[in-house]
Amino acid sequence: MLRRSSVAMSNIKLYYSPGACSLAPHILLREADAKAEIIKLSVKKGFPEDHRDLNPKLRVPILVLNGDTITENPAIMTAIAQLAPGKHLMGETDLEKVRVYEYMNYLSSSVHTQAWGQILRPHRYSDDEAAYAGIKAKGFKNLIQSLDYVESTLKGVHAVGAKFTAVDAYLYVFYRWASSAGIDMAAKYPKYSSLVVELLSRKSVQEALKAEEVPSFAPNL
Ligand SMILES: N[C@@H](CCC(=O)N[C@@H](CS)C(=O)NCC(=O)O)C(=O)O
Structure with missing residues (x-):
């Protein structure tokens, strides 16, 4: 799914599973007004084998930012917040x-x-x-x-x-x-x-x- 954005020139993909912890970075991407591809990867019955290469830890969320793969919620949310520094999504002071x-x-x-x-x-x-x-x-x-x-x-x-x-x-x-x-x-x-x-x-x-x-x-x- 693609959205219009004020965050220029970044190629962003977020892999999520419905209702999983990936909902947090998904919300944050929308708060950042980032143009991103949001890709469903249901882990309800376990992480899909054919996507093992994406994250050897076999977990979502996975953020691919300009070709770099980022895992772990706090790291992913830091990366998203950096896309929109004026919004202070990781706090201001x-x-x-x-x-x-x-x-x-x-x-x-x-x-x-x-x-x-x-x-x-x-x-x-x-x-x-x-x-x-x-x-x-x-x-x-x-x-x-x-x-x-x-x-x-x-x-x-x-x-x-x-x-x-x-x-x-x-x-x-x-x-x-x-x-x-x-x-x-x-x-x-x-x-x-x-x-x-x-x-x-x-x-x-x-x-x-x-x-x-x-x-x-x-x-x-
Ligand atoms: N420490 C990781 C945990 C990620 C995690 O456990 N994700 C769950 C969904 S909420 C998952 O992918 N589970 C798949 C499985 O356990 O097979 C993070 O914070 O990103």
Whole structure:
């Protein structure tokens, strides 16, 4: 899919899987108003073998920027933010930038890899199938702990500073997943839910959801 853009002369491809963590850089590309090809690569049943060369780690998102392949959400979102420096998508002040990296690394490691990895992919934590139920249960506890933590950090509408940053887009991914897992996000996490209400008012988010054909999990506040 191609879009018009103010970001000149870059050749950008983003490989995504619907509703996966790749939704965050997808939203960010649209916030950056970048002309990009958004390519669906569903990993629901595992990473497709015929695309192994794209990323030997067998994961999406994958950003190909002027021929360079970039993986890992924090790196990809940094690269996208650099396309539109005036938008300060990684924060504006020095401290905001530090906070953005602090948050993104937490989301990528403790929340995604640890909690959600335990819940969705317990086989990564043990070869013993009998251990899976315990690993999933611990993952769920880790998830609740991380959602509580996120709620405690939200002071204004946005996660870092007074404006939208990449962290907001990333937080939306985990909000959707938690909602789909049956957690009553609106009741338990009102500040996180207010952030999602703000995100859903953004054209970038609506366009990304539409393109990926996934539901918004809009909170009923
Ligand atoms: N650390 C990577 C994690 C990427 C990741 O785990 N992506 C998932 C989708 S949310 C995936 O591609 N899973 C495919 C699989 O596990 O087979 C990042 O932050 O980009």
